[in-house]
Amino acid sequence: MQVQNLAGSDQWDRVKKELRIELGEDAFSNWFGRVNHEETTGDAVRLSVPTRFLKNWIQSNYEKQLVGLWKREQVDINRIELTVRGALRPRQVKAGISPKPMTVRRISGRPGPFSSTPQFGGAAGASMIPCLADTGEEAALDFLNGAALNPKLTFDTFAEGASNSLACAAVRQMAAGHQGTLDILYIHSSTGIGKTHLLQAAALEARKTGRHVAYLSAEFFMYHLVPALRTPAFPVLRQAMRSIDLLLVDDLQFLHGKQAQDEFSKTLEMLMEAPSQIIMAADRPPEQLDTLCERMRSRVQKGEVVSIQATDYALRHDILEKRISTARRTHPGFSVPDDVADHIARYVISSARDLEGALNRLFAHNQLTKQPVTMDLAEKTLHDLVRIGEPRSIKVEDIQQVVCKHFSVTKADLLSACRARVLVRPRQIAMYIAKVMTGRSLPEIGRRFGNRDHTTVLHAVRKIEAMTKKEAAVAQEIELLKRLVHS
Template sequence: MQVQDLACSEQWNRVKKELRNELGDDVFSNWFGRVNHEETTGDAVRLSVPTRFLKNWIQSNYEKQLVGLWKREQGEINRIELTVRGALRPRQISTTQPPKAIAARRISGRPAPFGSPSQFGSTANTTAIPCLADMGEHAAADFLNGAGLNPKLTFDTFAEGASNSLACAAVRQMAVGHEGTLDMLFIHSTTGIGKTHLLQAAASEARKTGRQVAYLSAEFFMYHLVPALRTPAFPVLRQAMKSIDLLLVDDLQFLHGKQAQDEFGKTLEMLMEAPSQIIMAADRTPGELGTLSPRIQQRIETGQVVAIQATDYALRHDILRKRIASARRTHPGFSVPDDVTDYIARYVVASARDLEGALNRLFAHNQLTKQPVTMDLAEKTLHDLVRIGEPRSIKVEEIQQVVCKHFSVTKADLLSSCRARTLVRPRQIAMYIAKVVTGRSLPEIGRRFGNRDHTTVLHAVRKIEDMANKDKALAQEIELLKRLIHT
């Protein structure tokens, strides 16, 4: 059975690798970064996801692709079964039950879900809502804590380093409600670097001080809160919103579709009327999200936008140290030699989630086979996660330097507002190359080019892309510049 489990694990790793190649890093991280393989039985593969929203999105958009990739691994696979990890089975709440009986059916303060994705946009599922209204403001406040917290995600278990210290400090201050701290904080980073951990830690810390907290995910907005506001529960829910001290909204990038975005904007504006402090998180900057209305954008601009950068070696080593210590508390015999910890910290660099995945593999192998963790085992087990000898990270400043030298212009001219043709073309080429080879966001690139708006960068990227497709000489010149930058 152990051999079969390991074989399935290897197959899933190959499927994920193919998905990443076909979809690209950003799309893969958004939709498959939190998908786990549970089991393969007969003609079916069972995968699990953390939210019902992810389940429905993957089923609607990627199910056939997943089946095709799994068929390459096992020809008999014909279907993919997606389940929600830890999901509660929906129950009809009788309006005749007393409030105490309903409250007793909550698990960890979280009400059983009353809606479903198919009911989004309708008022068909209303049996729970009149009860919620009848129970009063306290029950409504509990409902607003709809996204459950993971008790392991606290400030004590968060590894702080140079790449996340600013975000961590800001969130800590807002969690305890220090006077004079920020009213609005927007955190963005790539997937798996700690945004959710920070938001959940803030929610747990704030609740310890007696503050009223609402921690909401984009999925909860779409499938629970918005439908609830279309029912008789609206007045009591709106009143409960006014009592919120700290509002936390996670995973804004998962809001898709114009209707969802419009509803989200209206609901969020309503929520923002009352709380003294708000923390939001997404995998991209506010300017790259189509879910924010001008009013919300303006509110964000009055606060602070903080990026969490990629983890460095020291932070990755600290994350591993904390996770190993946590594992040893329940399994004292588990140990990871220093050379293996160093190997993982140096070469598993994609995200903190991959670090945990690497450690989980070693832990599982140790527990199943009773063999000690060694460097040989790590190299064999983690080969698909390590990134040895990858190209170094390119800085925007290096691109500017090479482009300036090639076109015989100064950096000051490149960053200026001058619209002379001799400067516009090099500037647009430099912006284009910065987007292609660095992976930085459009607003970030704009800031590096004289604080230009992200739409200016987007125009430059599209223009050079179009010109290079028609002009072979220009395409060759751009390829030359790329080679010069990488040398």
Template sequence: MFKSDGIEPSGQAHFSGPASSAAARAGKDSDAREANHTREAWDRVRRRLRAEIGEEVYSSWFPRLELDGVQGGIVRLSVPTRFLKTWIQQHYIDRLSALWQEEASAARVELIVRTAVLRAPGTGSATIRSVTPAVRVVATEPAAAVAVSANPAEVANGSPLDPRLTFASYRLGESNRLAHAAAQKVAGAPAGSGPVFNPLYLHAAVGLGKTHLLQAIAAAGAENGRRVVYLTAERFMYGFVAALKSQSALAFKEQLRGIDTLVIDDLQFLQGKSVQQEFCHTLNALMDSGRQVVIAADRPPAELDALEERVRSRLAGGLVVEIAPLDEELKLEILAARTASLGQQHPGFNVPGDVLGFIARHCGQNGRDLDGALNRLLAHNQLTSRAITLEMAETAVRDLVRSGEPKRVRVDDILRIVAKHYNVSRADILSQRRTANVVKPRQIAMYLAKTLTLRSLPEIGRRFGGRDHTTVLHAVRKIDGLVGTDRALAEEVETLKRLVSDE
């Protein structure tokens, strides 16, 4: 088995002759092939899972799920927190096991909480644990991010911050300049001063830097003497539910309302009527008392259909800023910075300019796509000892290359266009009305949302007035069947698709 630390097993003779050298090379080649086979199986499992559950659910729960190794038919996957392990174990462990069984004949999947190791202050190297047989070349999570306490009072103190996510490490371009300036303005407010923009609401697709800016605000605010709490929406829900169970809800509320700045990430995942009501009360209490609120989500306030209208209205009353997709110049800057960081961890690793340009042009529109491409290059370079060239890069990232970035279709656009086409209101489509003139547009809009966006069935259901995913599935299947037999309806649907795509 390939050992990354270079230490030979004790009690074995060491031969340096040609035969032993050839055997060593053969063993190394065999381990490399095994590692490559395992990594490819893991890539296929992730792609299939992403396609099944939708981009939004996958991006919220699975980006930090990593392959630790395969031994004896047991696949060991790791996550940085116990909370994430519990959630995946409860909801997706059976599906992960089935996918691994299909892709690599694995006996079962085991989830563990990994221990992360930070780079020592003032040093240029980092300790990264070896992974056998699959070589994993991604940055480790900070040690502070590992534990999730069950104590509601501690949850109210905030989610852990990643010390790497600061304003100094944030890369600027035309797509994010306004959001960055607004974030710095909020973070730079001295202790005791009133809010700058209230609330500051940032929205963007996944991987465009929302979390980076929010954590930078939290860190800089604390440095300026402000009492700042940074929470993900899931952490807020977890804390509130835990507080209810332990009969300490009052203390939880008072802790949150006694701060200077509240920062909430991924608001689109805030679920549950009681949790939303408590969030609304907390939001009102903070803003009415002159405290700063900063929020990020994947869509503007008007599209958060799962939230009450009064909450959406209050969110829209502040400064709403969209972070646009990265332009090529900014992608090149991000790639250069991250290549330099990987070069510090792996001496000798370097990516030529023409390869960086190829990745910037063809490998996605967000930072996670760029990280994935660089990790592919590093893995191929480490496993095969091949120099990084344009030809090698085209092979390594071929499944990440996109012929053209599809336009991001929004459910809100679908609702507006369908409502206008059938002369009904958006509120009618989202209502519980079941008259024929409303049911047909509603089902067609659900069908278009499923076929034109990456949203999952549960997410579409939430966007359509909080409906169950089975309702969406029924609508999609019904329209799909009618399109094959009803020519007039098929033409209507195609017309609506063109209207949405041309929007």
């Protein structure tokens, strides 16, 4: 772990806290919810965002504000550099030299939930589409090679427990290339539970056997690969995709737009005809995923569908032990007392990412101040992640915020009149939790959800209540959301 980057991440946490206060929760979530701190060098801070639109918007509207807030943390900061995660710089193909054969192609910029070192594909704002159109076949093949996988996201570093053992076993089987057992695997869970780690571990494992592996995000597929298929390189790209032995698609819930969905469906059908295996991951079950057409949803459901449940205490403790052990290899003097590890495992429950974030903070403080890690230090440093005290009054707005973050939707969407399947379930769950946790009347809750009639709220409450009795996964998800609201 890099001490400088860890210290910068700690500064970024404080800057985000000030931004949340100055902008309000909704604006902060919309524009900074998916912004990551990458590094602080000299007088510049480098942040990454998932889309070019978000980069341009922040530069135009919040750059001066960001510089001002960072100066409070580090007076010599004068610049904010924004990069787009997953943007790839095209490699130069020298005359007379054939491109490298395809091995593993990681086409994604998002770090895994158990990773301390984010990996990126190249320079900010780089676009591959003109390159493909101009240079043809060699650039097309090079384009699919992508960037390196994160070597830390392996099966050895994945913490396996009761909540993820089935998913882990299925992914291991796919990575080993056992044909005739599993051809399609669909994994779903809330964010930060380990989907990306498993997919990258599978890619790394499959590469050892010489298989052709393509790892890509749904966003990359939508914004880069689909447009590339409209260029003169189309036949070469199609042929290259037919050679894939194992396709891994992460964050499938972000695949939007009819053209992207059509192309994705065609790609899956093409791969299904070949001796290929496919692993997909999303934050919801396939029947709730509007990004797949009905025909493809049916085909996916005929494969293996596995959910990863929320982490329990034992798994969270195991994750911490693995990360502490990793840190000790490079910093033998670093240690976390058992009572501190127990405290974190018991009360940092929202995601595995927050667990590692908690450990990173303690590591940074230990390295920068030379203070030993104690319970007092942990309580001071992790106060925003660990909240223990008198029961507080639960507000409907608190519930809406937690549900929006969990399902990756905006509050505006939650309160809108839109009846898309991807919004209906989060809305109904939020209404149900509001009823059981706030004691508000049905008409009051309806007013907080876009002035809906009390009968709509009653229908949502009854439906979710029935689902929790029939489906254990739904009941566990509701309990997790309740704990997050309380935290």
